[in-house]
Amino acid sequence: MTAPGPDSLRALLEALRPDEGDEHISLRQIIGHVGDRSFSGLVLLIGLILVSPLSAIPGAPTMGMLIIVTTTSQYLLGRDHLWLPAMLLDRSLDRDRVERAIDFLHKPLGWVDRRTRRRLPFLTHRPLKWLVVLTIMATALPWPLLEPLPMVTSIGATAISLLSIGLVTRDGLFVVLGYAFLGALGVTLFQVWGAIW
Template structure:
């Protein structure tokens, strides 16, 4: 484990609540989420860009590529063994429309409450450096493939969903969920790569 005193695991509902802009906000920047979640580790940091890419916001041109690049940078830091995530200011200043994000989060919250019933700390093999590195490699692959997949409508959803599930597993300290995300990432990367080869042919 990286931290001698790990923080309490998060629920999906809590994570979504942190993604929800305040009522008076017109725009929501990555830095707004970062400021309140930085000390919670890499799970929530990976969850935010992957969640955006899974929602209708991900249909906005440029969002899948930015989300993929952000996921790639964060996952690289996991692989390198950094204790706390860091991102360049250019990514931290990325903004989205607050009303749209607020609406998406509100719709997702009831589902999050149901999913939280199944999220429990278990399968602690994910705390091992080897498994953390495997998660990081899967996220790197998904982040990389999301950039060119922006050219193919909706194809970036599967790798983004895989990263989001892995992020939930990390944040909730649930190795079983993280392993599901790893499996989906392998499928998403393979399918995405085949689609890119088909387009290029």
């Protein structure tokens, strides 16, 4: 997944900010800000949206799943440029909600920015990169079923954000953290299931 145009995670976050005078920002505008080759950048932004308070918007997890699965599928098929249907491209977010989400994420992403560097690079290159992308896709697929459970999709979105940060910054440590987060989540769910039954 090609690294995005912005040279830092906080700069990438600014791709969510609506243009001056606009009361909404559409997915079409976001892609215009990061570029249609920025597969990993777009997946990271969707993950961050669903970690932020924007995840509470009805339908947001399902829409996020559609965007992530469509984006990752095209990457795996070897497309050079991202294509999304107009139904997704024309979806928009309210400026006030987006501004609050940017404020919510700005400080943590700044903290991450200061700590990313090229580590374990083999995890962010093919063929292991394909495994990361498949893991992102598999994590997003259940979101429509989980949407009725408040904030549950934010847990999966956190894992996707960690994996995507690894791809965007070429820092394999964040890929490891993403896998570890999913592993811990799986163990927790298994234990809860065992306790119930």
